[in-house]
Amino acid sequence: MRGLTEANLKKLAGARSFERGLGYLDAVSGVEVGDGWVTATVHGTERYEVELTLDGPGGPVGACDCPFGLEGNFCKHLVALGLRMLAQRESLPRQRKAARERAQDLDGWLSALTKDELLAVLREQIEEDRQLRRRLELRAAGARGDLAAVRTRIRDLLDVTPFAQYEYVEYADARAYADQAGQVVSAIRALTGSGRAADAITLAREAMRLLAEAVESVDDADGRLGQVGADLADAHLEACRAARPDPEELARWLAGHALGDLDDGLSDIDPLDYEDVLGEAGMAVLRTTAVEAWRDNRRGWAERCLMERLARAGGDVDTVIAVHAADLAPNGHTHLVVARELDTAQRCDEALRWAERGIREARDLAAVDTALVDYLCDRYTRADRLPDAVTLRRDHFGARRSLLAYQQLRAAARAAGRWPAERDGALDLLRADAGRHESRYGGPVLIDALLDDKDADAAWQAATRTGAHDRQWGTLADQARAGRPADALGVYLRLAEPLTKQTGNAVYAQLVALLLNIRDCHHRLGTDEEFAVYVAALRTAQRRKRNLMRLMDEHGL
Incomplete structure (x- = not known):
């Protein structure tokens, strides 16, 4: 019993399960104490059977048939039983002794029977x-x-x-x-x-x-x-x-199981586990059967998996590649898988050709696997082919027009010493999108790109000309507040207005953050009295929102 303590229960269960276990003390019933173990029933969502081993080498050990317990966790039901035992720890030695005596009596009685x-x-x-x-x-x-x-x-x-x-x-x-x-x-x-x-x-x-x-x-x-x-x-x-x-019959059965003819979805049998039983003859039949099935259905998932598994186990990289090549994804992902297989086999030139082929054969560069683009650009960079990396990033950005693609183009172009020219072309594309109102969700990418470039003035001008998302206007105001407090103030006041018509603590936190920015703008403009009038009117209109009033008080508003 030395290991059964509240501290150990909390350590075994974790703070959350321990706290939840406190609420199940009254749900424990049918406690049976043995010599070194305790069993009980705990009524939760269902009725669960729990067992606590008291004298484990590392302290208490428990098992429960609740879903969390079945995953090997020390659950809240075990915590409840452990706490129940701690509550009666004074009588536990006596109960354990009685359990030993009962076991001895039973054994003695059975031994005496004819x-x-x-x-x-x-x-x-x-x-x-x-x-x-x-x-x-x-x-x-x-x-x-x-x-x-x-x-x-x-x-x-x-x-x-x-x-x-x-x-x-x-x-x-x-x-x-x-x-x-x-x-x-x-x-x-x-x-x-x-x-x-x-x-x-x-x-x-x-x-x-x-x-x-x-x-x-x-x-x-x-x-x-x-x-x-x-x-x-x-x-x-x-x-x-x-x-x-018979190894050949076994090989055919294993192939049928793996290929779905006999696969039950439960008995996850790996044919290679049977290699010692199959021997050379059985493995040959297994490979022949797998090849025939794959040739009949090169895009079948089960056929591909079995074929690849056997080829990989045999170190046959060409067959692994052939399996993948038979069903190439239009977004280039399979080409990337093949390239990595070839890299592992130290066939780097072939890997590069497969990656480039993936880009060429992609039906839509906007939907191409970005990991393939990253892989190829990394290869170009390591080979000192920086212009090729820039070209690929430019084409990818032209297809996607996202902030991330812009950032990746910028990094590649800077490494090649070509960013100013590339930037002009990229921004022209984004301006055209913004002018046609083809902005991504969350506002024009043009605004985000200019902000990411730390070109706040150009971003403000673009937002004024093409419009921007409220999130972007908030960022623009934050960056402009020090040098252009009047412009920033107008933005903050506009963003605050709809929040005054909403409720909820998250809304109140946003509103208070805006109020602090509004106060800062007024202070920079020397119009503190105007802010005081604004806040007084706001408090009068919002006085029923007690949590908002409390939050404003905490920030001196």
Whole structure:
């Protein structure tokens, strides 16, 4: 119990979960204390089962079947149980001692029973516990080698009917179904362990198919069936390693699974995990099957993935490139992927040609993958081909006309010593856009570009001539306030007016910030009395907005 403290609970859960756990103390019920562990039920959004191990080597360890707990987190429900135990820590040693004594008494009683008496107890439990009966029936069928019976029990375990309402298993019942389905994995592994791995392979494949059919009717929001599927895949691999099935047949089955013919979407099987089982002959069949499937459908996602996976594992860069080249994206992204593959293979000249090809073949330079443009400009710069970098940035800016494209053109042109000329041409394009009212959302890019160039006077003139977004006018006023306070004052007053008709703390914060700027403008103009009259009238009109009044008071307005 030394590790069970509020400080440790907060450390395990984090401040937020700890604080939320405080509100669940009354939701803890059914507490059972064992020797070193405590279990309970906590009623939250659903009813959750929690278990707290008290004597872990690093302090308390917990498990909860809530969604957050299933991700391995120490959740608020565990915090609530831990706090409940701390509240009764004086009596906990006595409860643990009693638990030990009960366990010893039970063990002593069972040890004293005869075989017939033990069987009677077990039969009684089987009658009362359907899940226990099914598990034991499955083990019995496996032990006597009754493959038909095992197959029947597996079908029963994966049948959703007992858990379904209106032919669908709701979230509240999904856990019970997943727990039952998990027994199939245990049964298949038991077959492998008892020397019947070949049967385990057959049943694992059947179980994967049945689980894939079942998941369509289950709310598996917690991913429990996904875990069952992954465990089935592991059990299948274990059985294959034990039984050493025909490598060519296994290769064809793995290819069919990967290509979607048998893919259940749950059992994420990687054919390369079976390389030691397949051997050279099986891998050859796997590669041949993958190539044939890819040639028949070069744009198929499953075909491309399998082909690329095998080629990459074999170090076959040309095949990896051929897979990508068979389905080139119109925005140049695939060309970039190929270029990076070639760079990794230290085939840099080919990589550069692929990147340039991506730009040439792009249907719309405005929609081209910007990472491709960045990659190519970086290559040009490192090769001291600065004019080429400027040309690409200019073309890209001409297509996109964004502030970022302008900034990138400026950086490339400055590096090449060509910015003044490039700037004139870029600004001409932006002026034409602004003149035709083809401005981007948030105001003309021309204004943002001039502001980014620190050319405040030109930006003000452009805004006056073509119009600007309120955001841009605010920035213009901020930059002009020191030298042109009268112009800035007009902007601030206009921006403040609509805010006086709105409510909300965020609005009040914006309004107060503008009022401070208005006060500064009046002070620079020597018209402080005029500001006092303005603020007095504003306070009178807005007096019902208590939060605004409080905020103005805090800033001396």
